[in-house]
Amino acid sequence: MDFLERLWEGTGSFFTGALQGIERSITGLFGSSNARQIKRFEAIVQRINSLEEGLIKQSDQELRERTEQFKQRLRDGQTLDDVLVEAFAVCREGGRRFLKMRHYDVQLIGGIVLHHGMIAEMVTGEGKTLVATLPSYLNALSGRGCHVVTVNDYLARRDMEWMAPLYMGLGLSVGAIQGGMSNDERQAAYAKDITYATNNELGFDYLRDNMRLAARGDDRFPKHLQQVQGPLAYAIIDEVDNILIDEARTPLIISGPAHMDVGKYAEADRIARQLKRETHFVVNEKDHTVNLTDEGVRTAEKLADVESFYTAGNMEWPHLIDNALKAVHLYKVDVSYVVKDGSIIIVDDFTGRLMEGRQWSDGLHQAVEAKERVKIKEETQTLATITLQNFFKLYEKVSGMTGTAMPEANEFWKIYKLDVIAIPTNRGMQRIENPDVIFLTEKEKFAAVADDVEITAKYDSVRLKNGQVIVGEITKETATTLSVKTKEQNTTEVKTSDAVEVHRRGRPVLIGTVSIEKSERLSRLLDQRGIKHQVLNAKHHGREAEIVAQAGRLGAVTIATNMAGRGTDIILGGNPETMAWAQLQNKYATRLDVPRDEWETLVNEIEKREQMKAAGENVRQIGGLYVIGTERHESRRIDLQLRGRCGRQGDPGGSRFYLSLEDDLMRIFAGDFVRNMMSRLGMGEGEPIESSFVSRRITAAQNVVEERNFEIRKNLLEYDEVMDQQRKRVYSYRQEILDGIGCRHMVLQQIQQQIEHYVRMYTDPLFGAESYTKWAGT
Secondary structure, eight states: OHHHHHHHHHHHHHHHHHHHHHHHHHHHHHOOHHHHHHHHHHHHHHHHHTTHHHHHTSOHHHHHHHHHHHHHHHHTTOOHHHHHHHHHHHHHHHIIIIISOOOOHHHHHHHHHHHTTOEEEOOTTSOHHHHTHHHHHHHHTTSSOEEEEESSHHHHHHHHHHHHHHHHHTTOOEEEOOTTOOHHHHHHHHTSSEEEEEHHHHHHHHHHHTTOSBOTTOTTSOGGGBOOOOOOOEEEEETHHIIIIIGGGSOEEEEEEOOOOTHHHHHHHHHHHHSOBTTTEEEETTTTEEEEOHHHHHHHHHHHTOSOTTSTTOTTHHHHHHHHHHHHHTOOBTTTEEEETTEEEEEOTTTOOEETTOOOTTTHHHHHHHHTTOOOOOOEEEEEEEOHHHHHTTSSEEEEEESOOGGGHHHHHHHHOOOEEEOOOSSOOEEEEOOOEEESSHHHHHHHHHHHHHHHHHOEEEEETTSOEEEEEEEEEOSSEEEEEETTSOEEEEEGGGEEEEEOTTOOEEEEOSSHHHHHHHHHHHHHTTOOOEEESGGGGGGHHHHHHHTTSTTOEEEEOGGGSTTOOOOTTOOHHHHHHHHHTTTOSSGGGSOHHHHHHHHHHHHHHHTHHHHHHHHHHTTSEEEEEOSOOSSHHHHHHHHTTSSGGGOEEEEEEEEETTSHHHHHHTHHHHHHHHHHTTOOTTOOBOOHHHHHHHHHHHHHHHHHHHHHHHHHHHHHHHHHHHHHHHHHHHHHHHTTOOHHHHHHHHHHHHHHHHHHHHHOTTHHHHHHHHHHHO
16 A cells, blocks of 8 residues: 555656646746736836825825825725725835835735735745735725734734834724623724734634624614624735635634533543553544444443443444544644643644634543543534635635745635735845754654754854864964864864854754644753753743744744744844833733833833844844754645744845654654665664655655645535535524614515516426426436
8 A cells, every 4th residue: 555655646746747847838938927917016016116205205194194085085986996006105105104114115016916815925024014004004995994814813913013003193093803802892993994813713703793682883782792893895814824724624613512421521531541552443643533443342332331332322432432542642732732720722733822712522622631630521512603714705805925825826716716926025035945854763853953953052163175063162263274162172273275164153043843742842952951042832922022032132042833933023133122012011901002202212222232233233144043943744834934934034044954754744654664765775873864855755745644634624615615505694684684674574575586486487488398307207
């Protein structure tokens, strides 16, 4: 079977390569569609640029009045496209005045792409948060609201507070939805011109609104019974691949208690722990399933003290025991979930964040609670559900932005009818992507990572032409020689002509891990070596702003899960504004509540004390941020996001992945085959390799997982399509009633529709012949 899989992968790779070659030839001959679109948008950018000089001369009040003028033109019958050029020019000037950030030309192109309902692929660090202000401002002028969708509450609040001075300076209101908000607060936030929120908050508010008793603004009912959301007109989705691809495997579900006996979960856990792997059950890590064998069923029946699982009253036992086995063998603490305050909190695979208030369905959550010996909650039943795919299809217009959209361009078009446009960078990329280093065991891999971090953070290093690396402290440097005091306190003289590379100590390091467990394991290794570092994972999310602010400073070492991936902007030398907010976040609810004088005084004080600009230049000179990946994620896009933390906005930077054949991805999908191949090549323990063959196997493994995940998303969508038509019909009737349309009118309308349907059917000239044909065919 393994041979057939490899043969199929090889055949697929061959034909894929051939087709890509043909595609490149055609593109070279006729030019790409992407290039033609960019050229068309560049002409619009030139028109926007031509207005800049005149707007600079206007006062703040005159600039603000332009917003009301645009609104009046729209009321008079003009379209958003008619005012796009002037509105973008005004928004750019607002950014320059109120944020001290002027939109680059490529950011204007990104804004045009978003306004036209497409996906803008922008390299990480190109300022996507600022780009979103352009279409947000333009579309908010229509008065129907604009939703900017982010991947977590932290980014929703951060981006709203960061961009709010621009919107407010131009006369628009802005708000953010956060988990735990009351109905009054949500209603107020949705009433703003522009609202920042996560996909989950938007989706759950939609479901909850369709369970509420009163429409928004119906003052006959108290606020907590009223709907909150309003029209779904336009959504800009930040990190669109994460939300519409990765998150789309999980439907949004509002549930209520199912009133089942929770004692059975503990009993199922007791039985599962007595069963033997391979003899009584088989674990399939590829498909994430556990199945009882025939012998396992008989043993479990004895342990449960029942005659048969397949008689009335006992048929739930196989499902309970399957869940208990999954909980024990597939769901790991500090990887899939954490135990916090006596309850189970799920950890998001893709963002590394805690998913408070969410739980696994079909009794799996209760099985994990039984495993961890915490209080078992009642199992739930579904009251309302929708997939993210069908939720975002409810918007009149959707657009998105991310640094990694092209790999999923086909799926974006097939499911959402969204085109992907790659936006050119503002400055040239200086990031160096070093080849992967692979070890046989995980222990050797982590030791190598710790060695690399120690050398980078604590020592200077000189690489010679013969491959030798001298590690220590450069004590003296002339035009022709370098004096290096080694770790053993010996002084070595090196000719500069023999040195290939010279690395200075103090380069900031960001280490990406795939789970809380592995971030803490690596932290212990660095502690043993006396390396000062910070750990950013779901257990320390309260210090996120502070840790991120420090991660680009000279000598900083940061270990992080995927929390330091999407949306994290690590500024070389440090970020005085983020550090200021880290000090004030316990004093004020939001950054907008901080008095301007207090804010500016603190930011200037931090900048002066820490000398961050000068430190940033120093960091650039020694190579910029160094990103180390400790494992490949099942999605290539997550790996790209981690690499994208360095080399932003033309800064220097470098990245390298350290892998082992014991990593989950390799072990489950390619481990035995690659391990045998490495043994034949004579690779022993402790010997690292840089192999294109292994890299291809890793890519193949990621392809397998991505194809499987695509099938899950496709099946979920097809399943939900059945309910989607009914849900839309029922919710639309319900909304009409809440909006004041009489039930009598709706019933009469339905009767009229039925009469028209049957009149058309019976008066059709072919009705008699078709009816006879049907009757004869039965």
